[in-house]
Amino acid sequence: MARILDGKAIAAAVKQDLAMEIAQLRECGVQPKLVVVLVGDDAASASYVRSKERLARELGMEAEVIRLAADVSEVELLRQIELQNADDAVDALLVQLPLPDHIDTDRVLAAVDPNKDVDGFHPQNIGRYAMGSPLVWPCTTAGILEILVRSSVPLAGQTAVVVGRSRIVGWPTAQLLLAHNATVVQCHSRTKDLTEFTRQADILVVAAGQAGLIGVDDVREGAVVIDVGINRVDGRLVGDVDFDSVVAKAGAITPVPGGVGPLTVAMLMKNTVRLARLRRLTKGDER
Numbered sequence: 149m150a151r152i153l154d155g156k157a158i159a160a161a162v163k164q165d166l167a168m169e170i171a172q173l174r175e176c177g178v179q180p181k182l183v184v185v186l187v188g189d190d191a192a193s194a195s196y197v198r199s200k201e202r203l204a205r206e207l208g209m210e211a212e213v214i215r216l217a218a219d220v221s222e223v224e225l226l227r228q229i230e231l232q233n234a235d236d237a238v239d240a241l242l243v244q245l246p247l248p249d250h251i252d253t254d255r256v257l258a259a260v261d262p263n264k265d266v267d268g269f270h271p272q273n274i275g276r277y278a279m280g281s282p283l284v285w286p287c288t289t290a291g292i293l294e295i296l297v298r299s300s301v302p303l304a305g306q307t308a309v310v311v312g313r314s315r316i317v318g319w320p321t322a323q324l325l326l327a328h329n330a331t332v333v334q335c336h337s338r339t340k341d342l343t344e345f346t347r348q349a350d351i352l353v354v355a356a357g358q359a360g361l362i363g364v365d366d367v368r369e370g371a372v373v374i375d376v377g378i379n380r381v382d383g384r385l386v387g388d389v390d391f392d393s394v395v396a397k398a399g400a401i402t403p404v405p406g407g408v409g410p411l412t413v414a415m416l417m418k419n420t421v422r423l424a425r426l427r428r429l430t431k432g433d434e435r
């Protein structure tokens with residue numbers, strides 16, 4: 149049976165470290181502030197945003213949510229972003245995705261001040277992680293590394309297979325694993341004979357958004373399986389990996405829920421603290 153990698157417990161450890169760090173920062177007169185822009189009233193997005201706001205405050209940071217109607221104009225959204233860019237009290241700014249169809253997501257992400265871009269989605273920051281050393285890694289990618297490191301999974305020289313190439317998860321995760329000297333194969337929806345690749349993986353990261361995509365025959369004995377999928381099936385939350393069968397063959401596996409998800413939110417807080425430090429304490433020297 150695989151070791152279950154408990155995301156909730158790992159996130160709790162991250163939060164404990166962060167609470168101490170934030171208390172120290174506050175003694176130096178720095179209270180990190182996170183601003184989240186939420187457009188529309190999608191229930192899942194609203195619930196994620198509430199958990200981000202709640203955790204930021206719980207850890208002693210300032211948090212603000214700017215709620216805009218689903219039919220807000222792109223111009224008005226860009227204006228709101230400009231206001232936050234210009235506000236010196238704001239360290240970290242994110243626009244919750246997905247955005248409504250009438251808004252150009254790329255233009256919006258490019259409008260965020262790169263030094264406040266806590267998601268790491270600005271083109272300048274994507275360029276930085278292509279070079280292996282961004283200000284922050286995107287939260288889910290950073291969370292995956294946190295799980296691997298805190299579970300003592302070695303990366304250097306290991307074969308890592310990433311299924312999915314989204315800008316939010318798949319692509320940055322492949323870049324991060326590469327930066328840690330894994331041998332990385334990136335698979336996606338057009339990959340021919342996916343199984344042939346996934347069966348090679350010492351570390352298998354699945355971020356395809358397709359329930360049941362990876363079954364027991366797709367996994368190598370003893371592999372570390374990181375399931376990033378969040379799919380609702382019959383009202384239940386499941387990942388992209390068939391947990392019940394794969395758990396018997398893998399060496400370690402993250403559950404859904406309770407795996408990568410809790411780390412995504414915890415790493416958003418860690419990224420916020422890092423941006424606050426860089427912007428307020430190093431005066432740009434480290435950038």
Ligand SMILES: Nc1nc(=O)c2c([nH]1)NC[C@@H]1CN(c3ccc(C(=O)N[C@@H](CCC(=O)O)C(=O)O)cc3)C=[N+]21
Pocket residue numbers: 196242243244245246267287288378385404405406407408409410412413
């Ligand atoms: N600009 C932006 N940045 C994001 O980081 C971002 C985003 N937009 N849009 C949506 C995705 C999704 N995402 C998750 C956050 C927490 C959980 C999470 O806490 N999941 C819990 C379960 C939550 C539940 O029960 O619904 C778990 O897996 O245990 C999942 C997914 C952040 N995202």
Ligand SMILES: [Mg+2]
Pocket residue numbers: 360361362363366
């Ligand atoms: Mg299959």
